[in-house]
Amino acid sequence: MQDTKALQVAVVGTGYVGLGTAIMLAYLGHQVVGLDVDQEKVEMLQRGELPIYEPHLDQLLQDSSSRLRWTTDYASAIPNADVIFICVGTPPLPGGQPNLAYVADAAQSIAQNLNGKLQVVVNKSTVPVGTGDWVARLIEEYAIDYHANRYLVVSNPEFLREGTALGDSLYPDRIVLGSDSPAGIDRLVELYQPLLDQQFEAPAYVPRPDGYTTPQLVTTSLSSAEMIKYAANAFLALKISFANEIAGLCECVDADIQEVTRGIGYDQRIGPQFLSAGAGWGGSCFGKDTAALISIGREYGYTMPILTAAVEVNQRQRQVVISKLQQHLHRLKGKRVAVLGMAFKPNTDDLRDAPAHDCIARLADLGVQVVAHDPVAMPRARQEWGHLRYQEAASAAEAMRGADAVIIMTEWDEYRQIDWSSAPRGMRNSLVIDTRHVVPDNCTMGVVERIGRRLTDPLAMQVPA
Known part of the structure; x- marks a missing residue:
């Protein structure tokens, strides 16, 4: 051809x-x-x-x-x-x-x-x-x-x-x-x-x-080419963890992480990509490659504190999601929580090191009834996540029906197209933990918790099903 x-x-x-x-x-x-x-x-x-x-x-x-x-x-x-x-x-x-x-x-x-x-x-x-x-x-x-x-x-x-x-x-x-x-x-x-x-x-x-x-x-030597791959992925992981760390401080001082990253992203030395604060990075590369670089350094007695901190921030970010849920619902045992998105990113069915995995596992340990949905990754999850306790939902709407809260873990376009001004009406409590900035800013229904951004009006809580 x-x-x-x-x-x-x-x-x-x-x-x-x-x-x-x-x-x-x-x-x-x-x-x-x-x-x-x-x-x-x-x-x-x-x-x-x-x-x-x-x-x-x-x-x-x-x-x-x-x-x-x-x-x-x-x-x-x-x-x-x-x-x-x-x-x-x-x-x-x-x-x-x-x-x-x-x-x-x-x-x-x-x-x-x-x-x-x-x-x-x-x-x-x-x-x-x-x-x-x-x-x-x-x-x-x-x-x-x-x-x-x-x-x-x-x-x-x-x-x-x-x-x-x-x-x-x-x-x-x-x-x-x-x-x-x-x-x-x-x-x-x-x-x-x-x-x-x-x-x-x-x-x-x-x-x-x-x-x-x-x-x-x-064109490079063999060893330089091998290091280029690790260094590239490690730097991208650093950018995401940096954005997440700044997001936490934004919540403390009432700043907006999206406004902050937009402002620094226009600097050509920084750039806008990989500055999205959220539930942290996952997938098969970032975690594995940062761990490999740290391990290589250890073999030579060379510490890598910046990379080590990036990994720690990423792990902490996964707990942030649970903490936000606890702040609103207090006692999670017996609650029903919808998790939207299982793949580590949209447009793939890859579940390796997906933040949703840790979220579902922790919720189940806390006695939560988890109902999960993903447009593509659910068949693969049946094979790879058999150790987790959750129910499948055929649609996002089914997952949200009767839920005490919904957590958005993957930014699928399908979730962006939901009418978020009316969708929470079917929930027991209209609480949304939006870790991927999917819900539009002008949404007036219920409470929307975001990473590094101001909380929406809590007076809209407790909308009857």
Whole structure:
């Protein structure tokens, strides 16, 4: 479909990163094999079904299907590949350091199936500094016929945001390539040339942004590329925790956090993004990556107090939600509370480290009857949150019916479209804890508690059902 020199690509791991990488590269014209050890997931993909939710990914899959195949067999995916991506999970261990067992398994299986031609192994997974060298040693150890100048390792960290992953993939700010081998960098530049030149037909459902030109190509050493990924995520986590810490002080002095962040966000040195105060950050990256950086520092006897404080503020922010509820309802045992939003952010079904999880768990421990709703993530929650005590609601309205309070934990557009001037009428008490600034400022029904903002008129409390 695209006018590019087609390379043979293998992508090991079909999670959020691996799937997006495989489908995007196939759309750009490369021949791609997606590999996963999970037979059930591979069979789903072979039927054209996605195991995750990401806006428009199903359409891009359909448009790219002629250049895609899926397998569990390394022997059928690796030998012919020019570029091999490692996109497996690196979940945190109890001490904060990432678990590299899946990376090791993938590297060993890849090494055993290399065929002697120039092949580039790409670390796309988020891994600690030094992992690239470690993967190179694994390849040297396990390759049947090792070739020092033909099996090359490149670090190519991803900077995708779940919910906008396709736009981030097709129109990136930068492409980071780290390697000690110029030939490895050259092969990845060849692979990404359609992105670097933006010489591909933009899909109608993910149009090229107005004013967008081309991404910045950043070439570095292996270790610098690995550190770039961690440093980027840690800095974004810092911004969110900073906004949350200022929000708490805003409540003390009767200032408005949204006015404050708007005022400082116009400063080009700061910028407006990632300054939204709320229930704190979640997902698979920020918590894991900050913990990994702190753990790496600990290995070298180097303390990281700023990052440590950011993590502490984030954990405290989750308790703030419960504290606000207790201030109004006092005794929570026996109360009915609706939780709107379960995914850690909108436009995804990813539940990893979602603030809603901790909220539901704490409410249940306090004897609250929790009724939860999410437009997308409830099926996944049935699989992953079986240890929590809550009831599902088919809609936001059903969740709110008869509730003593509602807590908004995810800023889905569906919740923004609710008529908040009338919706609380069906509640036992019209109390809304809005952690994501979803309820409009002009709402006059009931009490709306926000993070870092003035409380609405409490005289509207106790609206009869």
